[in-house]
Amino acid sequence: MTQHMYLLQSLIKKTGCMPRFFTCLFYVCIIPYLILFFYDIIYHDINWREKMKISIIGLGSVGSAVATAVKNTGLAHEIVLFDRDGIRARAAAEDLGHAAAFSYDVKITAVNNYRAIRGSEIVIIAAGANQKPGETRTDLLHANANVIGDIVPRVMANVDSKTVKLIIVTNPLDVMVMLAQKLSGLPANRVIGTGTMLDSARLRTILARQLSVSTQSINAYVLGEHGDSSMINWSSACIGGIDLNSFCRQTKISLPATTRNTILHRVHNAAYEIIRGRGATWDGIAGAVADLIRCIANDENRILTVSTVDGVGTKALAMSLPRVVGNHGVVATLMPKMDATESAALRASGKIIRKNYNSI
Ligand code: NAD
Numbered sequence: 001m002t003q004h005m006y007l008l009q010s011l012i013k014k015t016g017c018m019p020r021f022f023t024c025l026f027y028v029c030i031i032p033y034l035i036l037f038f039y040d041i042i043y044h045d046i047n048w049r050e051k052m053k054i055s056i057i058g059l060g061s062v063g064s065a066v067a068t069a070v071k072n073t074g075l076a077h078e079i080v081l082f083d084r085d086g087i088r089a090r091a092a093a094e095d096l097g098h099a100a101a102f103s104y105d106v107k108i109t110a111v112n113n114y115r116a117i118r119g120s121e122i123v124i125i126a127a128g129a130n131q132k133p134g135e136t137r138t139d140l141l142h143a144n145a146n147v148i149g150d151i152v153p154r155v156m157a158n159v160d161s162k163t164v165k166l167i168i169v170t171n172p173l174d175v176m177v178m179l180a181q182k183l184s185g186l187p188a189n190r191v192i193g194t195g196t197m198l199d200s201a202r203l204r205t206i207l208a209r210q211l212s213v214s215t216q217s218i219n220a221y222v223l224g225e226h227g228d229s230s231m232i233n234w235s236s237a238c239i240g241g242i243d244l245n246s247f248c249r250q251t252k253i254s255l256p257a258t259t260r261n262t263i264l265h266r267v268h269n270a271a272y273e274i275i276r277g278r279g280a281t282w283d284g285i286a287g288a289v290a291d292l293i294r295c296i297a298n299d300e301n302r303i304l305t306v307s308t309v310d311g312v313g314t315k316a317l318a319m320s321l322p323r324v325v326g327n328h329g330v331v332a333t334l335m336p337k338m339d340a341t342e343s344a345a346l347r348a349s350g351k352i353i354r355k356n357y358n359s360i
Contacts, residue, residue, distance in 0.1 A: 058127025
């Protein structure tokens, strides 16, 4: 070490380059350090700003699970919880705040008025009656139309209508999307129902077991109503890019019409079975909402079977179709390949949604 110092000193003396040495030191060490220092500050600042303020209205089984799933995405810097039952919302915020200490830094607050949702980029509506064992989603129509009618105007009075996105979870989903879009006056592409994201996940799970491949390799969609009239778009289903029929031929797995009908029945019945077993469903839908939040926050432009309103006036209809979702909400809607039976099933599903909407 002393030897090195001595050499350095003699070099400086010899060349008489003391000032130049410090200038070099400045360029070589200090400037990169300053660049890294400011990059770090700017980088973290940008990251912070990219995180969102997300509000959740309704903190029952679904809202609470959604709040946990949203927190776990790490994409929110603030989560605001509102429920007409303030004690429930405060308890949820407290509990979730403790859980956050084990994951991401996020401010979680329970509020008792809508003013506190100001600045929210996304508002998730998960409030309202849920199905009791044996009840259908349509049975909730009138009760939940009142809930949406109560919540949406209050939300809109406190958010930036130029940018906010509403995510609707309340059932019957498609009718609530139509109602929320009408009451909010927002462009249809920013009022997004989780639609058949959950039903499609259920289908993929069943198919994965049947075909012995990962759910990640299955591209198969449930379309139409998030409810008993939804249909499976078998014609567009593919496994790892190979169409389903060809996959079955190559793997010698048989998927005849009877099996396909059973699969549709299982998709339709999934919620009823879960409600019979644990009183309500929450984990699946929470996963769907978190996935949707990721897709929006990261501007992923992924194709999701969400429900938004297409058409206007008497032709307006919300149902699930494959839609490209990014930071601006739904940016494109796609019509997949369908055979005549599937087209008829999709039309019939749309008619049911429209009829229910007309009845409120
Ligand atoms: P829940 O009864 O456990 O909770 C509902 C909550 O909403 C309660 O905390 C209640 O106080 C609150 N609420 C009711 N009216 C309100 C209002 N006007 N303002 C603020 N808060 C209000 O019900 P849950 O199991 O959490 O289900 C909530 C909704 O989500 C139901 O409509 C259910 O059918 C639906 N759901 C949708 C999906 C889907 O795939 N889209 C899946 C599961 C459940």
